[in-house]
Amino acid sequence: MKDVFIVGSKGIPAKYGGFETFVDNLVTHQVDKNIKYHVACMTFQKQVRCYEYQGADCQEIFVPNIGGAKAIIYDLKALRWSLEKIKKSKLRDGIVYILACRIGPFLNYYVAKLHQYNFKVWVNPDGHEWKRAKWSKPVRSYWKVSERLMVKNADLLICDSKTIEKYIHKEYEKYTPKTEFIAYGADTTSSTLNKKDLVVEKWYKKNNITFDKYFLIVGRFVPENNFETIIREFMNSNVKNDLIIVTNVEKNNFYENLERKTHFERDLRIKFVGTVYNQQLLKFIREHALAYIHGHSVGGTNPSLLEALASTKINLLYDVGFNREVGENSALYWGNRIGNLADVIQRVSTTPCEFSKYCENSKKRIEKFYSWERIIKDYEETMR
Known part of the structure; x- marks a missing residue:
């Protein structure tokens, strides 16, 4: 029996989040x-x-709800629980898999302890957390140091993006890190809902949305997801379609600054509709969008991108390495040049049938390279 401890997700069954x-x-x-x-x-x-x-053994770990620092406390307490269970149960030759690079300064201590029981320490470096604009400069500095120490001390790094894997080898060449590429997965099945279902009718009526006529964004409401560029470019296009934004929007400083710069509240096409936790409804919303706009500029293989490629007819992706790696020839790409995205939006709105090949290409690509069945197979082979 191979015992595998997983540290760093908020837990299962999953309620939200990529790692969960x-x-x-x-x-x-x-x-x-x-x-x-x-x-x-x-x-x-x-x-x-x-x-x-x-079939999984799940242990709740109590942490005080004290903001960003709680994730570091949680990872450390979860590592301590793992070590204690390994000792108590006299386990040997297993794996402790840590998701994200939050506890670099403390990892060397735990690696030494776990090696005493022939347990290997794996780390998923996730994306470039130290680049995220939501963090202050001192916090970003901590994330960068923590990433370096996680890379230095891990036995194996599982990268869900080849772009991130290349970055790890280039940035930390002196540590000769051992890496393995295993992608993130996506659900390739269609939504179980249809247009006549009450939950569908209610959501579309409430937000005054027309099936198959809207552009869609799904993602966290943070600057590095290029909301300002997308909204500005959409407003500068002449399309009659709506831009539906499914996100955890709060009227905070980012929202207010965005409104001050773009005045998007005056444009009735721009619709912030909040979050959608019903996964079948969210899948249906993706399926019935004219196109999905993906602006993520930080991270590895993004779950919302995979879900969009699996479900949405046409996908417009911000042109950065890890997005192009996933989308390849199954999507359209845009950059920060003024007018670039507006032009793409205009073309898609005017002649959507011209881009029908992308729908078929994207679904085939997800089924071939990113199905959960394939991802689980890759993980189990690596664990063995």
């Missing part, structure tokens, strides 16, 4: 029954539970 969805799929799509998963799950309740989910 990954761990949920890793467990529920498990083929090799000689692997035993032990999953740390974050909770803000002091009364913690230990429970089983789809």
Whole structure:
């Protein structure tokens, strides 16, 4: 039996988030029954539970809800739980898989301890967390140092993007890091909903949206997702379509600055519709968009991009390495040059049938390279 401890996701069953969805799929799509998963799950309740989910041993880890620092505390407490369980159960020759690079300054200590039990430490470096604009300069400096130390001390780095893998080898060449590329996965099935379903009718009526006529954005409301460029370019286009933005929008400084710069609230085509937690409804919304606009400029293989390529007819991607790596010839690309995205939007709106080949290409690409079945197979082979 190969024991695999997973540290760094908020837990399963998944309610939100890329890492949570990954761990949920890793467990529920498990083929090799000689692997035993032990999953740390974050909770803000002091009364913690230990429970089983789809054969995985799940342990809640209490952390105080104190902002960004709670993730570091959580990872450290989850590592401590992993080590204690390994000792108590006399486990040997397993893996501790840490998702993201939050605890670099502390990792060397735990690696030494875990090696005593012949446990390897794997790390998923995620994307460039230190580039995210939401962090202050000191916090970004910490993330960069933490990333360096995670790379230095890990036994293996699992990169879900070849672009990130190349970056790791170039940036940290002196550590000769050992890496493995295993992509993120996507659900390739169609939505179970149809236009007559009450939840669909209610959502489209509430937001005054017409099927198959809107451009769509799904993603976190942060500067590095290029909301300003997308909104400005859309406003400068002459299309009659709506721009539907599914995001956790809050009327904070970013929102207010965006409104001050673009005055998007005066444009009735721009519609912030909040979040959609019903996954079948969200899939339906993707399927019935005219096109999806992806502005992510930081990170590796982004889950929302894979989901869009699997579901949406035409995809317009910000031209950066990890987006082009995933989309290849199945999408259109745009950059920051003034008028570039507006022109692409105009063309897609005017002659959508001209781009019909992209729909077929994108679905084939996801099925071939990014299905969860393939991803789980790659993980289990690497674990063995």
